[in-house]
Amino acid sequence: MTEPRTVPMPDVQTFLLPAHAYLLSMRDQNLPLRRVALDDARSAYRDAPQTTAHERQVARIALVALVGETLQILEDLAAYADSFSTAPEGTAFFAALTRYNAFRANNFYAQMKKRPPEYFLDLLGLRRGPLRLEEAFVVDPPFTDEELAAIDEAHGATAKLVGKHLTNLADEWRKYRPFANTYKHGLLVANPEDVTLLNDDGAEVDGIVVWQRRRPGAEGYGHISPPFKEMADYLADVAKVALDVLDHLVDSRLRIFELIDLRADGSWKLKPLTTTPWQWWFDKNDLSEPSRALLSARFRIEFA
């Protein structure tokens, strides 16, 4: 039996119960909202008739709406992830999450390439500063050194995958942000009947352009070129990755709550550890075969 390191339990009424309720709401209400909106936007674009010029313009708007739905998920992800490291001192993560900051998502994604692996371990709740999650619980029998090394390897592989996804999503955020702004503010998609796009050689080209907000005059922004159907598929894939990452981050935190029996009066007690308090998610090549075998045997789990 190992002695867990002493960690002061945050106040239940101020921190744990609100955080628990928020995480459950993310899982059961907020993420389903995004999933259904995305599905709806994708099918609306796919099924949009495109016979007349008017219908083609409606279809272009539908594609911009798909960008909007996709980037709403990226913004949710940025706000959620950022809140764990930016909450004002003495407050829970949701204090930062529920404080609107127009620059938060930009700043979050701008820093993504510079983030060290430790940042992602913290973000996933796999450690808090120097304290590893597995050290916070009584484990019987105690982990061997080999098992601890394998856990470290799996944690690192998970952090690597999440970091890779967030770095890729940062590029999408930067590229498509003006389209998402357009979706939320007026849907001003330039109509090809009014606007002709020219390439650097002066030749006419097709593409979707939106009018940028808060410019001195009519200034277009265009990063969507035909074929538009492939673009729609690509955007839906981006959105799915963002949803998967957000889902994983929410689930990682909820798993920790599964180990604590919280009561409305503020009392609590630890539950027996019957499952892993974390969820691993990695590329198969990032975890060695011996580590995989060791972890499978110890936790009676199979890796998909």
Place this chain on the structure above:
Amino acid sequence: MPAIVDFRRNALARAAERHSNTDQDECRQGALALLVLQRAMLAVEDLGGLLYALEEPPSFKRLISYDLNDLSAVFARLFADPTLTPALFGLAAAEAIAAERGLDDQQREALRQLSAITLMRVDAQLAAVRPFWDSLHDEAKKTMHSLPFIAGRYVVEPPGAGMISRALEKAPARPFAVSLTTRVNHATKNVNTEVGTVGLTGNDVARFLAAGEAALDASEVLVGGRLHGLQTNHAYTVPKTYLDQLAPAQRAALAGLFRDSDD
């Protein structure tokens, strides 16, 4: 703009349909209700942005530069100044109709009647839009920015949401969402999380839908009239949107004035 209105109308109708077809899971019902809220409010924002852009001096820059306070102000001005709605919608006044050449008396009377009906309808649409905007645009914005909502059931059912449950003075009918807004006072280093509620029942969703549709109807009249005015070089027009509301004799008098392709 007609394409935007068509898109928003279909998107709102699809969201409402998905809401009406959802299962009994309270959180999923809430999720779909929030989607209807968001899409209805986007339609209202489109209308508000257009009205703001058309106010003197009308400009494209105003269309791409408004903020939410600008829209609140323009909606308020529409109710404070009775001349503003017909002016922004470009509705022909009785004097303009009287001065229009090439019309007989019967046509002038029918156009006056159609203009009055249109204004009455638009006023009713704006009366549905304004309270919706005033009471819910902050909450609708939250559906687009990081989702600071807790599902009502997790606030009222054990073990609850701690201080957030305690801050809720009275729980509305379910489903509902608790919206959170945190403000930081840097001078005092105080952090305050405000707790509000958004009703997400079937009646609430019907209200969201009605307000969104009213905004779309008003946008359609606004755009149709303005577009026709530009095409025919008229400062004022009478949209044909409510032509079917006229008495048959008046409708017949106007038959030659509107083509099927006219808005």
